[in-house]
Every structure is written in C-alpha cells, then in structure tokens.
Amino acid sequence: MPTLCVQCSKDRAVIVRPKNHQKLCKKCFITTFETEIHFTITSNNLFQRGERVAIGASGGKDSTVLASVLKTLNARYDYGVELLLLSVDEGIRGYRDDSLETVKRNAVQYEMPLTIVGYDELYGWTMDQVVEQVGKKGNCTYCGVFRRQALDRGAATLGVEHVVTGHNADDMAETVLMNLLRGDIARLSRTTSIITSTPSATAVANPNVLANIKRSKPLKYAYEKEIVLYAHHMSLDYFSTECIYSPEAFRGSARALIKNLERIRPSTILDIVRSGEDMARLCPGYEDNCRAGCNTAAQGEEEEAGCGSSVGRSAGGEMQKLEAILAQQHISEDGNSNGHSIEVEVKKVVTRVSKVKPSKKAPVQQTVGQCEKCGYMSSQRVCKACVLLEGLNKARPKTGIHIADGYI
Numbered sequence: 012m013p014t015l016c017v018q019c020s021k022d023r024a025v026i027v028r029p030k031n032h033q034k035l036c037k038k039c040f041i042t043t044f045e046t047e048i049h050f051t052i053t054s055n056n057l058f059q060r061g062e063r064v065a066i067g068a069s070g071g072k073d074s075t076v077l078a079s080v081l082k083t084l085n086a087r088y089d090y091g092v093e094l095l096l097l098s099v100d101e102g103i104r105g106y107r108d109d110s111l112e113t114v115k116r117n118a119v120q121y122e123m124p125l126t127i128v129g130y131d132e133l134y135g136w137t138m139d140q141v142v143e144q145v146g147k148k149g150n151c152t153y154c155g156v157f158r159r160q161a162l163d164r165g166a167a168t169l170g171v172e173h174v175v176t177g178h179n180a181d182d183m184a185e186t187v188l189m190n191l192l193r194g195d196i197a198r199l200s201r202t203t204s205i206i207t208s209t210p211s212a213t214a215v216a217n218p219n220v221l222a223n224i225k226r227s228k229p230l231k232y233a234y235e236k237e238i239v240l241y242a243h244h245m246s247l248d249y250f251s252t253e254c255i256y257s258p259e260a261f262r263g264s265a266r267a268l269i270k271n272l273e274r275i276r277p278s279t280i281l282d283i284v285r286s287g288e289d290m291a292r293l294c295p296g297y298e299d300n301c302r303a304g305c306n307t308a309a310q311g312e313e314e315e316a317g318c319g320s321s322v323g324r325s326a327g328g329e330m331q332k333l334e335a336i337l338a339q340q341h342i343s344e345d346g347n348s349n350g351h352s353i354e355v356e357v358k359k360v361v362t363r364v365s366k367v368k369p370s371k372k373a374p375v376q377q378t379v380g381q382c383e384k385c386g387y388m389s390s391q392r393v394c395k396a397c398v399l400l401e402g403l404n405k406a407r408p409k410t411g412i413h414i415a416d417g418y419i
C-alpha cells in the first residue's frame with residue numbers, strides 16, 4: 012500500500028522533505044516549495060513593484076531554481092518586477108564556459124535577457140591566469156571578491172539596482188558556523204541578513220556610484236536538498252559540475268559538521284540560520300545597520316569573500332550523490348518513483364575539522380566609504396579587489412591596475 016501525501020491525502024508520496032521529513036506528492040512538494048519562497052519574499056519586502064531585478068545566474072542548480080521560481084511567482088502573484096539574468100564569466104576554461112552555455116539556454120527558456128560580464132574585461136585577469144600566478148590554494152578569495160564586484164558592476168551597467176542570488180539555507184548555516192568558529196561576531200551579524208544594501212548617505216552623495224545596489228537572497232530558507240529535488244521534479248536545465256579549482260577547506264569542514272548534526276536533527280540547518288539571526292540582533296550596532304537598510308554594502312563586500320559555497324560542498328560530493336540517485340530513480344510521467352527509497356540518506360562525510368585559534372578581535376563596526384582607486388564601496392581606503400589586483404599586477408609591471416573604464 013503506497014504512502015499517501017500528507018497534504019492532499021490523494022496522491023502517492025514521492026518525496027520525504029529533508030527539512031521536516033514530511034511525505035509529499037510531487038505536486039504538493041512543488042507548490043509548498045514555491046509558496047515558502049513567496050512567503051520569504053513578501054515577509055521581507057524583497058521586491059518593489061516596477062523594480063528591475065537581476066538574477067545572479069551561474070547556470071548551477073541554485074540560481075537556475077531561483078530564476079524558474081521567480082518567473083513563476085512573479086506571474087502567479089503579480090509582483091510587477093522585471094527579471095533579467097546577469098552572469099559573471101570568471102574565465103575558468105572547462106567549467107564556467109560550459110555553465111554559461113546553460114545560462115544561455117535558460118535565458119531562452121525563461122524569456123529573460125542575459126548579460127555576461129567577464130573578469131578579463133573588468134580586471135584584466137581571468138581566474139585561469141590568477142591560478143597560474145597564485146596557485147590553487149587561496150584562489151577562491153580572489154574569485155569571491157572579484158565576483159561580488161563584477162555582479163555590482165554588471166548591474167550598474169544595466170541600470171539595475173537589485174541583484175538576487177541563489178544562496179540557500181545550507182550556505183547561510185555554513186557561513187554562520189564559520190563566523191562562529193572564527194569568533195567573528197561582527198561578521199556573523201552582517202552575513203545573516205537577507206538584504207544587504209547601501210547606507211543612504213553614500214548613495215545620496217554619489218548617486219551614480221556602484222554602492223547603490225541592493226542584494227537579496229530569496230532562497231535563504233530553502234534547503235539545498237529541496238532545491239535539487241525541485242530542479243529534478245521540474246526538469247530544470249542546469250549545470251551540475253563543480254569548480255575545477257581547489258575547495259575552500261574551512262567551509263567544507265563547517266559543512267561536514269552540519270551534515271553530521273543534521274543526521275540526528277533534521278532541523279539543524281534552519282536552527283543554525285535562526286540562531287545566527289538571533290545572535291546578530293545582539294551584536295552592537297545591529298539596529299543602526301538595519302535602519303541604514305539592513306547591512307551596508309561595504310560590509311557586504313566581505314560577506315561572500317572567498318569562493319562560493321559550491322566548492323566547499325564538493326568535499327563530501329553530497330549533492331552529486333543526490334543527483335545521481337534521482338537520475339537513477341527514473342521518475343515516471345505521473346511523478347511516481349520506481350519504488351526506490353524516496354528519502355535520500357547521505358553517507359557520513361569524514362572530514363577533519365581543523366583547529367580554530369581563538370580570536371582576540373573585538374567586534375568592529377565599519378563605516379562605508381569608497382575605494383580611492385576604483386570607486387567601489389569599501390570600509391578601507393582601497394577595496395579588497397584593488398588590493399588583490401595590486402598584488403597580481405606586481406608580476407605584470409607594465410599592466411597597472413585594470414578596472415574597467417567608466418566605473419571610477
């Protein structure tokens with residue numbers, strides 16, 4: 012006797028929600044997943060009618076699901092926003108060039124205009140060249156800092172003031188835990204925010220600077236496993252290969268820790284995210300930050316410094332395992348699986364957690380200014396990207412710092 016969906020009590024349950032172990036049919040899972048994202052959007056006032064919103068599109072599962080869900084919700088609930096795709100070409104041959112082909116197909120599938128900005132044109136360096144120079148270790152830092160600016164610069168070129176990214180609950184939980192393990196409560200407060208935006212003073216003083224760009228994460232409370240399940244059941248076209256360069260070891264360790272906890276407590280991911288939010292509220296200056304638009308842009312500058320979460324994730328290869336299992340399940344036309352287990356249990360990932368030195372730093376509140384070299388918002392005299400570029404360009408004495416014209 013097949014298990015029936017606990018929501019409609021009609022169709023056969025084909026999914027055990029990783030979040031709460033609820034057994035749902037395909038239709039109810041899809042509706043529930045979309046409705047929860049809608050709730051995140053409306054309860055946090057993420058969108059304004061008439062707004063042009065650029066989706067940071069990497070071709071991976073998170074941003075593809077984000078684009079698909081936003082298209083659906085925008086039509087279903089009439090948000091009245093204009094959706095565009097914005098991709099950054101980091102210049103990683105055999106990885107980003109392939110994933111950008113997926114984004115190009117997505118642009119056609121979702122009828123959204125696509126803009127691609129490249130590290131090459133913006134900074135004079137591709138990631139392949141950066142790795143050639145600095146080696147694989149630590150290259151994620153360059154990529155993360157450059158990507159953040161590249162998205163803002165792309166948005167500025169398009170005249171778009173809001174960029175949404177596919178960061179999910181797993182990413183958020185990992186970031187909370189990493190900051191906690193580093194003893195960096197100030198950063199913890201900055202990274203838990205669903206919206207990062209620019210303090211109005213900077214924007215008013217310089218209406219055309221890049222600082223005036225809002226970032227938000229509509230998938231902040233969505234479990235990564237559910238994102239993969241949604242992509243699978245909606246037959247979305249996404250690119251699942253991970254970055255060819257070295258994983259960010261610390262994030263991988265935080266992830267492994269969370270995964271182990273999740274085995275005995277399914278709500279672990281959301282619990283960590285909520286705890287991060289609660290701790291952020293206790294952080295000195297939280298109220299001021301929120302009044303200024305819930306987290307300043309310069310703070311955002313370091314928010315995702317380091318490579319994205321996907322690489323750290325590859326330490327356990329968990330999502331690939333899930334994707335492989337889903338592919339084997341041969342979901343039939345009516346959405347029923349062929350009898351395999353509908354819950355995907357993830358094998359224990361054995362990763363050594365490196366020692367974390369206690370930080371003696373007191374939480375520091377930062378003030379936003381502009382980088383004196385490129386004009387990007389920064390809490391320092393020179394922004395992180397320019398500092399990194401300066402280091403890189405030392406090996407290229409004739410090149411000088413290359414920040415694309417028109418942004419300074």
Ligand SMILES: Nc1ncnc2c1ncn2[C@@H]1O[C@H](COP(=O)(O)OP(=O)(O)OP(=O)(O)O)[C@@H](O)[C@H]1O
Nearest residue numbers: 067068069071072073074098099176177319320321
């Ligand atoms: N090259 C890129 N171009 C545009 N947006 C990007 C790019 N890389 C990452 N992003 C944005 O940042 C989010 C988080 O990136 P991350 O590197 O953590 O990848 P991820 O979690 O695997 O996401 P995805 O599955 O969308 O690739 C992505 O969902 C996307 O919105």
